[in-house]
Structure formats: C-alpha cells, structure tokens
Amino acid sequence: MNQLLSIAIQASLEAGKRIMDIYENEGFEVDFKGDDSPLTKADLASHEIIMNFLKETSIPVLSEEGRDLPYEERKDWKQLWIVDPIDGTKEFIKRNGEFTVNIALVNNQVPVIGVIYVPAQQELYFAEKGIGSYKLSKITKFSSLEKILDSANKLPIEKNNKQYTVVASKSHLSPETEEYIASLEKEHGNVETISKGSSLKLCMVAEGKADQYPRFAPTMEWDTAAGQAICTYSGKNVLDYTTQKEMIYNRKNLLNNWFLVK
Secondary structure, eight states: OHHHHHHHHHHHHHHHHHHHHHHHHOOOOOEEOTTSOEEOHHHHHHHHHHHHHHGGGTOOEEEGGGTTOOHHHHTTOSEEEEEEEEEOHHHHHHTOSOOEEEEEEEETTEEEEEEEEETTTTEEEEEETTTEEEEEESOOSOOOHHHHHHHSEESOOOOSOOSEEEEEESSOOOHHHHHHHHHHHHHHSSEEEEEEOTTHHHHHHHHTSOSBEEEOSOOBHHHHHHHHHHHHTTTOOEEETTTSSBOOOSOSSOBOOOEEEO
C-alpha cells in the first residue's frame, strides 16, 4: 500500500505544479461542462498528469473528467482510484487559492488512501489505513515517503481556540446549513463559522481546526473520497445524513447525499 500512497502523492504534486504554472502565468479560458460548472485548461492538464501516474498501478480510475463512465462498467470494481483533478474550480477562477487536487484509493467502497494537495499554499494532506493522517507544509517536490512522514505533522493537531467552530462552503451555503448552525448555537453557545472552498473543509475537521462540517447541498464522490480518508484516519466521521452511516463509494448514483463531518 505504501507504494500506492507514494504514487498518489507524486501525482498530486506534479499536477499541482502544472496547475500553478497556468494559474500564475497563463490567461485561462473558462469553458463550461454540461452542468455549467467551469472547466479550465488546468483541470484537463491536471487530469492528464494524474492519469499518467495512476496507470502504472493498473487500478481503474473514476475521475470527474471521466464522470460519464457507466455503472455497468464499474460496478464490479473492488478497488478503484477516485480523482478530482481540481476541486474548487470556482475558487481557481476567483483566484483565491482555495482549490485542491484530490486522489483517493477505495477498497470495497471504503476510502483507504487519501491525498489532498493545495498547490497555492504548498500544503499536502495525506492518509492511509494503518499509518494515520498527516499534514505537511511547504512541499512542492516528492523525495521519499519516509522523508515526508518524518517531516509531516500527525493529525489531528490540537485546537488552540476552544470556541466551537463550524466550517462551511464558500460557494454553497444552503438555508438548511444556516438552520443547522443555528441549532448548534443553542447547544454550544456562540459558534464560530469559517468559510472555505473545496475539500479544505474536510481537511480542517481532520486537522482539528473545525469541530464540524455540515454539507446540506450537492457534492459528488470525487469531492469527498480523499477527504473522507483523511478524516477517518484522524479519528473523525463522515456520516451520510440519510443512512446515518459512513459514506460509501463507487455507488450507482455518484451524487452524494447530504453529509456531516465531525
């Protein structure tokens, strides 16, 4: 498994490097996918780099850029990669730096490896079943997994601020989320709400910077799989609001139910 984690980390760092080339040096045209979400050349460049790394593993890949893969083709996959080449394309276009590269390995519908790279901040979150969850800052190049583990901080990191904190979406704060936060205020008194883009919200709970992340708006499997691994192996839960169980992956319908991370 360690070798698979190494490949996923290398893929995320190389994709991140190319994304930043485009982000900092090139005017990028915004195209639109069928569902009207923005697609930049950076999505496609990142997708290509990640696919080149992951094909070495001979494990099939479900990616946002290959979202039309029929269920009949993937329903018997016991193991697969789930990839979002850029999570937070809207944040990329707004140029606020809050976008990520997400790579997860799923075994029997459960994420067992998660890698999230934040190219604009040069921050890497990663997790693997059996070794736990980690965060490493100021990383742009892969050396070796041993060196990365030596330098990384194990998650969660203790929160200095004792105030109850909820992290919410920068682009999708639904009325139901506002209502839920109001119910937490009755329970905990004053609740601090932090707004963040992309899968950074899952990372903040894993890290211990936030107590909860309620998501009562649409997301897809590739938005959450890597973050769920990072949360799970730092001792947090990602609960499907409908089933009240941990979210599972490679479902027939790739649209997630509402969920709660805590």
